[in-house]
Amino acid sequence: MNITDTIQFDESKLLSEQSIEFQEWFAENCQPNITFADGKNGSVQTCATFDQFGRPSTWIFENITVEAIYFTENQNYTFNKFIFNGNI
Numbered sequence: 017m018n019i020t021d022t023i024q025f026d027e028s029k030l031l032s033e034q035s036i037e038f039q040e041w042f043a044e045n046c047q048p049n050i051t052f053a054d055g056k057n058g059s060v061q062t063c064a065t066f067d068q069f070g071r072p073s074t075w076i077f078e079n080i081t082v083e084a085i086y087f088t089e090n091q092n093y094t095f096n097k098f099i100f101n102g103n104i
Contacts, residue, residue: 023035023037023038023041024038025038025100027099027100027101028099030097031097031098045077046075046077046080046082049062049075049077050062050063050075050082051063051072052071052072052084052093053072054066054070054072062075063075064076064081067086069089069090069091070091071084071086071091071093072084079102080100080101080102081100081101081102082098082099082100083098083099083100083101084098085097085098085099
């Protein structure tokens with residue numbers, strides 16, 4: 017997908033509540049490169065940072081930062097949503 021116009025997103029909304037254009041862009045350009053691996057035991061780490069519990073927390077793709085929000089405040093990987101910051 018060629019991005020020629022600005023795609024807007026609302027960082028307070030879930031991915032499923034974003035515009036179709038943003039969801040398509042995210043599915044093509046970001047989601048395939050998001051893993052929750054830590055780079056150990058042959059896994060591929062794609063995150064830029066980990067949270068205080070050692071879980072992958074942010075991924076950086078060109079001009080956008082994707083942050084994982086988890087349901088729990090512990091080592092549990094129960095995933096809630098992504099929030100986004102940046103410009104596309």
